[in-house]
Amino acid sequence: MLGAPKGRYIMSLKTSRRDFLSAGLMVPVAGAASNFGLLQSPDKRPAKAADGPAKLDYRVLGSTGVRVTTVGFGCMITSDPSVIERAADVGINYFDTARGYQHGNNERMVGAALGARRKQLILSTKSDSGNKASLLKDLETSLAELKTDYVDIWYLHGKDKPTEIRDDMIEAQQIARQQGKIRFAGMSTHALPLMAEWTVQKRAFDVVLTVCNFAIDKSMDDAIAAVAKTGTGVVGMKVMAGGFRDIKPSNPLYSKLQRDGAMLAALKWVLKRPDMHTTIPSMTDMDQLDENLRAMAEPYSAGDDKILSAHLEQIRPLYCRFCGECDGACAKGLPVADMLRILTYADGYRQFALARERFQELPVQHTSVRCGDCAECTVQCPHGVQVAERLTRAQELFA
Amino acid sequence: MKSFLLFWISLVAAAAAGAQDYLTCSFVPGWEQSGAKRSFTPDNLFDYRDGAAEGYLIFSFARMQGIDCKSGGVTLAIDVSDMTDADSAYGMFAANRDTSQPIAKIGMGGQLLSQSLLFAKGRYFVEIVETEGGIDQTTVLQSFADKMLPLLEGRDTPPEALQWFPPENLISERLVPESVLGMKILKRGYVAKYARGQAFVVIEDSPGAAADTMQKLRARFGAAITPTMLGDEGFSAKVQYLDGICVFRKGRYVAGYANLPDASQAAARSAQLFARLP
Numbered sequence: 001m002l003g004a005p006k007g008r009y010i011m012s013l014k015t016s017r018r019d020f021l022s023a024g025l026m027v028p029v030a031g032a033a034s035n036f037g038l039l040q041s042p043d044k045r046p047a048k049a050a051d052g053p054a055k056l057d058y059r060v061l062g063s064t065g066v067r068v069t070t071v072g073f074g075c076m077i078t079s080d081p082s083v084i085e086r087a088a089d090v091g092i093n094y095f096d097t098a099r100g101y102q103h104g105n106n107e108r109m110v111g112a113a114l115g116a117r118r119k120q121l122i123l124s125t126k127s128d129s130g131n132k133a134s135l136l137k138d139l140e141t142s143l144a145e146l147k148t149d150y151v152d153i154w155y156l157h158g159k160d161k162p163t164e165i166r167d168d169m170i171e172a173q174q175i176a177r178q179q180g181k182i183r184f185a186g187m188s189t190h191a192l193p194l195m196a197e198w199t200v201q202k203r204a205f206d207v208v209l210t211v212c213n214f215a216i217d218k219s220m221d222d223a224i225a226a227v228a229k230t231g232t233g234v235v236g237m238k239v240m241a242g243g244f245r246d247i248k249p250s251n252p253l254y255s256k257l258q259r260d261g262a263m264l265a266a267l268k269w270v271l272k273r274p275d276m277h278t279t280i281p282s283m284t285d286m287d288q289l290d291e292n293l294r295a296m297a298e299p300y301s302a303g304d305d306k307i308l309s310a311h312l313e314q315i316r317p318l319y320c321r322f323c324g325e326c327d328g329a330c331a332k333g334l335p336v337a338d339m340l341r342i343l344t345y346a347d348g349y350r351q352f353a354l355a356r357e358r359f360q361e362l363p364v365q366h367t368s369v370r371c372g373d374c375a376e377c378t379v380q381c382p383h384g385v386q387v388a389e390r391l392t393r394a395q396e397l398f399a
Numbered sequence: 400m401k402s403f404l405l406f407w408i409s410l411v412a413a414a415a416a417g418a419q420d421y422l423t424c425s426f427v428p429g430w431e432q433s434g435a436k437r438s439f440t441p442d443n444l445f446d447y448r449d450g451a452a453e454g455y456l457i458f459s460f461a462r463m464q465g466i467d468c469k470s471g472g473v474t475l476a477i478d479v480s481d482m483t484d485a486d487s488a489y490g491m492f493a494a495n496r497d498t499s500q501p502i503a504k505i506g507m508g509g510q511l512l513s514q515s516l517l518f519a520k521g522r523y524f525v526e527i528v529e530t531e532g533g534i535d536q537t538t539v540l541q542s543f544a545d546k547m548l549p550l551l552e553g554r555d556t557p558p559e560a561l562q563w564f565p566p567e568n569l570i571s572e573r574l575v576p577e578s579v580l581g582m583k584i585l586k587r588g589y590v591a592k593y594a595r596g597q598a599f600v601v602i603e604d605s606p607g608a609a610a611d612t613m614q615k616l617r618a619r620f621g622a623a624i625t626p627t628m629l630g631d632e633g634f635s636a637k638v639q640y641l642d643g644i645c646v647f648r649k650g651r652y653v654a655g656y657a658n659l660p661d662a663s664q665a666a667a668r669s670a671q672l673f674a675r676l677p
Binding site: 082101103105282287 | 445448449450451453454457494495496497498515517531573575576577578579580581582583590639640641
């Protein structure tokens with residue numbers, strides 16, 4: 001299993017995990033944005049020079065060789081095709097949908113919006129079917145709805161355990177590729193730390209679509225790096241972090257996050273990683289599109305770091321950085337870091353069964369401890385994680 | 400493993416206060432439950448729907464209860480989602496229905512296809528789907544719906560707003576939960592797609608709030624607009640992506656037409672919409 005974090009590791013927004021060299025090329029696209037800004041809000045800064053076109057940042061999607069804009073377009077909740085049309089016009093070249101989104105309506109809308117531009121763009125869709133026949137049937141439907149004779153990337157959708165991927169599903173992708181109906185095989189997952197080792201060994205996928213945001217832990221960080229190192233293309237989703245996901249425009253916090261630039265900062269944070277080849281933030285309107293375009297035109301700054309640090313403060317009580325400072329600190333001898341990691345499987349990656357299995361594998365002298373029996377917790381996390389509360393939750397869920 | 404799953408499901412079910420535990424496969428003779436019932440909230444819907452969960456959350460999803468029913472080699476996945484209010488439930492239905500197929504009178508509105516039945520009633524959005532896609536299941540699907548409908552509380556008439564759109568050449572109507580016409584200024588509203596162009600109605604809290612929205616729209620479109628004598632205030636324009644557009648205010652309603660060949664056509668169609676608004 002990759003990502004069993006041991007030893008010291010402090011996640012810092014200010015100090016990047018690796019040497020985040022500038023991997024992208026800032027490429028102005030002549031003519032891509034005629035009339036760009038016509039629908040601009042006067043208080044928004046567009047992602048373009050005063051008189052020039054939008055600035056686009058490209059990377060190569062692993063060994064596929066495909067050149068993609070670092071900001072792609074997640075079409076899932078887009079309701080008006082004009083936003084997709086404009087994104088394509090200004091130069092975003094990667095668009096993502098799935099067979100299951102809105103019972104197929106999303107693919108239909110995306111196909112209509114891209115229209116004649118389709119062959120100049122990179123288009124991906126997904127199927128969550130569980131066998132070869134259903135997958136191939138889904139692909140035929142996807143091609144019809146998207147009004148195309150091929151998709152560039154076809155993902156097995158939402159696979160969070162290696163056992164969820166059978167050989168005949170990989171065979172379906174191979175058949176589709178031989179028939180020219182897909183260019184590349186992909187797999188999407190919310191639990192890359194649980195999938196990375198298998199993915200690296202199996203080498204069945206050209207592209208992996210994974211969660212990546214400023215709130216990820218070391219296990220996810222390592223998993224992304226390990227997969228990218230093999231030449232697999234890596235696409236980031238949930239790039240605004242889970243903390244933003246449920247905040248809707250009607251919520252005052254939504255405006256605050258936008259005003260503060262938190263969403264833009266979160267996207268820029270992901271783009272710092274050279275092993276993250278592109279991203280698919282959801283966009284519902286022109287304003288979000290304009291803001292996301294800025295992520296390609298502006299570098300991650302100290303100001304962005306400050307914004308995200310402030311947001312991390314809000315989730316600090318839940319968020320273990322796996323720095324190892326707590327090792328040996330528990331009066332009852334609990335392996336605190338291991339237990340918090342196990343809890344992350346459940347709360348972070350939604351793998352409750354796996355989390356319980358891992359918990360039950362701990363020695364009985366650990367699984368039988370109840371933190372509520374201690375008058376005071378001896379573990380003081382230097383990063384503010386409320387250790388006793390988190391361990392109590394693990395004991396309630398798994399013991 | 401199985402006992403843990405049951406334990407977890409019971410925990411989630413307990414947390415989902417108010418979830419109605421009425422689902423049973425015995426609604427239709429010959430059908431038996433397969434596996435445990437499932438229950439999801441906004442926090443864990445991703446476990447079940449993966450990325451598609453966002454499409455539920457944007458429509459005010461509160462909780463879901465589901466069950467798989469089996470007969471012979473056929474499995475039906477039945478999921479009932481509480482969408483908080485009837486408008487959101489209908490909106491969810493409209494976003495998920497096949498717009499090339501007709502709407503049936505099932506609850507507020509439904510769509511019965513050979514392998515699936517979707518409908519909304521009250522604040523509930525119901526999906527019954529034959530998971531592997533085999534022979535025609537319309538009779539069975541309808542039978543399940545017939546048993547479930549009386550158990551679901553709430554309205555069985557579509558949102559009043561749908562009646563406001565002129566019916567000629569109307570293809571489909573839906574609730575757009577945020578950013579109508581792709582503009583954040585138009586927060587939430589109904590959109591009707593026509594053979595040519597689309598109409599929209601955004602309902603603001605007050606005439607003053609609607610006037611503020613109009614002001615923001617004028618600022619956004621800038622010099623492209625021409626004032627139009629319609630309602631309390633209005634304008635028309637020809638702009639990229641929305642083509643010919645006309646927007647007017649009638650009390651707290653901000654409405655109009657877009658994506659018509661020119662602004663004058665948008666204004667003419669808007670006059671028809673104006674006449675139908677309350």
